[in-house]
Amino acid sequence: MSARETAERGGPQAGEGAEAALSAEAARAREARDVSRIGWLRDQLRRVAKRLPLHRRLTRGTAHGLMSACAALVAYLPTQALGLREGFWSAITALAVAQTEFGATRSTARDQFTGAAIGGLIGLGAAMAAGPSLPAYALAVLLSILACWLVNVASAGRLAAITATILLLVPHVGSVERMLGSRVFEVGWGVCVAIATVWVVTRVNRRLGVRF
Numbered sequence: 001m002s003a004r005e006t007a008e009r010g011g012p013q014a015g016e017g018a019e020a021a022l023s024a025e026a027a028r029a030r031e032a033r034d035v036s037r038i039g040w041l042r043d044q045l046r047r048v049a050k051r052l053p054l055h056r057r058l059t060r061g062t063a064h065g066l067m068s069a070c071a072a073l074v075a076y077l078p079t080q081a082l083g084l085r086e087g088f089w090s091a092i093t094a095l096a097v098a099q100t101e102f103g104a105t106r107s108t109a110r111d112q113f114t115g116a117a118i119g120g121l122i123g124l125g126a127a128m129a130a131g132p133s134l135p136a137y138a139l140a141v142l143l144s145i146l147a148c149w150l151v152n153v154a155s156a157g158r159l160a161a162i163t164a165t166i167l168l169l170v171p172h173v174g175s176v177e178r179m180l181g182s183r184v185f186e187v188g189w190g191v192c193v194a195i196a197t198v199w200v201v202t203r204v205n206r207r208l209g210v211r212f
Contacts, residue, residue: 064098067201071098075193084186093190098198105198107155109191115159116187118151119144120180122160123167127176132168140164163187 075094079087097112099105122144130136144160163183172179 067197068095068098071095071194071197074197075190079186079189082185082189084182084189086182086186089183089186090190090193093187094194094197097191097194105195109195111153111156112159112187113191114151114153115144115148115156116163116184118147118156119160119163120167120184122147123164124176124180126164127168137165137168140168 071094072091076087076091079090084090093112097105097109099108119140123140126136126140126143130139141161141164144164145157148154148157148160166183167176167179
């Protein structure tokens with residue numbers, strides 16, 4: 001029986017429910033098409049980038065390298081003053097987030113911070129509940145990836161699992177809670193620096209009419 005027939009037999013309330021179901025189904029279909037198109041466009045851009053002339057690849061590579069180096073330095077230098085013992089994580093995060101396109105940078109930044117927060121909280125819970133043991137670590141990795149899928153940020157799953165790994169397997173001085181706070185702050189600082197750097201570079205390039 002179609003949604004329209006159900007609406008005709010069930011009266012106004014059934015009709016409204018059927019229309020809502022049809023609208024939700026249409027929205028899901030549009031979302032699936034949009035995701036598919038975005039993936040296709042990304043693949044095409046990667047293929048075009050590989051076919052670029054040598055001088056264009058040299059220009060783009062140099063620009064991306066300079067921007068990434070600046071972001072990493074700005075993220076790392078203040079970490080000692082901020083009381084972060086492992087400031088290199090801020091530099092690593094900035095390098096991972098900085099992309100040539102601002103939209104891609106925001107998406108990667110979301111994954112980095114979400115993954116660090118989810119993996120950190122789950123790793124902390126596992127450490128407090130079962131201690132730094134291998135079963136607790138395996139469970140933390142499983143729950144970290146599952147949580148990212150449940151909140152519809154599956155792309156952050158690997159980063160969440162990596163954060164849980166750092167908390168449970170990497171030797172550290174001090175409590176796990178302190179390590180979690182430092183890690184989230186380091187990642188957050190690196191994310192902010194990378195976004196700000198890419199935003200400034202994008203604005204300057206637009207003002208100068210530079211295209212890469």
